[in-house]
Amino acid sequence: MLSKEWKQIEAGNISPVYLLIGTEQYLIDETIHRLEKALQLQDGEEKTIFDLQETPVEALVEESNTVPFFADKKLIIGKNATFLKASDKTKEKVSHQLDYLDEWLDNPSPTSITVFVAPYEKLDERKKVTKKMKQTANVLEVKPLQSNDVSVWIKNEVGKHGKAIEDEAIQVLVETLGTNLLQLSGEIEKLSTFLGEEKTITALIVENLLTRTLEQDVFQLLNAYFKGNKTKAIQIYHDLLRQKEEPIMINALLASQVRLQLNVLYLQNKGYPVTQIAKQLKVNPYRVKLIVESKPQMSEKKLLVAMNRLADNDLELKTSSLKRERILELFLLKD
Structure with a gap:
């Protein structure tokens, strides 16, 4: 967490340049909010935001060097600092004068607080600009928490x-x-x-x-099903029906979740840790952790049986004259 760094900001010990590295948007927003509060900026006054995917970094530097009118110091935010990560030059929208930035970092403006936001899991440590930024800026990690x-x-x-x-x-x-x-x-x-x-x-x-998404409700439904809690599974299913969700969509999401669980168990059996599995499958690490922890209730055999039944459901939902709501209900009542 950033408790120590936030306390420093609240105490007025503010660095001229910050570099925020990571994908946790709440920590990014909260850090910027605390800087605004410490600088006593009101209603966005003396705060300028640059998208560095669209704007060259020298424009940010020039703005930072401009003296503020309505406050002692102003706040400059540089979102999407793409020049700090490995990138495909052919896909870059803008060319940055990084030598200009390098020189400025040695002597940043005393009347501005400048925040570079790099919302990436990691930076390109080989780049000269990355090394210089890490040497001169106050680096804060804004990564998802365990x-x-x-x-x-x-x-x-x-x-x-x-x-x-x-x-x-x-x-x-x-x-x-x-x-x-x-x-x-x-x-x-x-x-x-x-x-x-x-x-x-x-x-x-x-x-x-709690405000839940359809995917989250389906995840809870499947958990109840595999734990043998038929009452809860049916209750969640009926709640989804009352929300006008279609059985064929619910069935497809159940199949997708079972497929994910099979992939997680396969990679775990191969010796992959949770973080690597999450990266490989491009899902939230916490979802992977929940699947791993529920392994006793969800053996590979159970998952494969469920996958086959869901495939049968899909065909029945598209062709059977039986009431569609009943098809998925029967599936949830089976052992």
């Missing part, structure tokens, strides 16, 4: 609203939403507001109020 860190973060975030949260409620939150801090933050604010004078967020409150 599941244990997320639990601590949720408790702290809930505490900001003057509330507490049960461990079971945290589990429901993370199982449903994953580790996206921006999404979790919005849901925590909604849950805390709903509580009113009450002090504790329970698992039941989370289950009743």
Whole structure:
């Protein structure tokens, strides 16, 4: 987490240049928000944002060197610092004068705070500009948190609203939403507001109020099915039907989830760690972690049987005269 760095910003110990590396948008937004607050900037005054995919970096440098009118210091944000990662020159939209940037980094403007945002998992460490940026800027990692860190973060975030949260409620939150801090933050604010004078967020409150996507509901449905909890599986299925979701779409998403679980188990058996599996399959690491942890309920044999039944469902849903809602219901009731 960035607690120490944020405390430094709040105390007024602000660096002239920051480099944010990573893909966690909440941490990016929160860092910039704290800089705005520390600089006492109101309503976007003396704050300029450049998209460095579209604008050459020298334009940002020139703006940074311009003296602010309405504040002691201004804030300059450089989004998408593509020149810090390996890239295909033929696909680049703009040419950056990196020598100009290199020279400026030795003596950045004293009247500006400049933030370069590199929303990538890693940078090209061989590049001269990357090395120079890391030597001269205050480098902050804004990467997705591990599941244990997320639990601590949720408790702290809930505490900001003057509330507490049960461990079971945290589990429901993370199982449903994953580790996206921006999404979790919005849901925590909604849950805390709903509580009113009450002090504790329970698992039941989370289950009743949580905003879920169709994919997340299907994931919960499949988990209930493999754990043998037919009542819960049917309940989730009927909830989806009431939301006007089509059985053929639900069936397709179930098949996609089973396919993902088979791929995860295959790679795990090959000795791949969770992070590498997630990267290989291009999914959230927390989803992979949940699949690995539920392995006792979801053996390869069970998954293959389910995949075959879902394939049969697909054909039946497209050709049978039987009521479509009933076809998937029968599938969920089978052992």
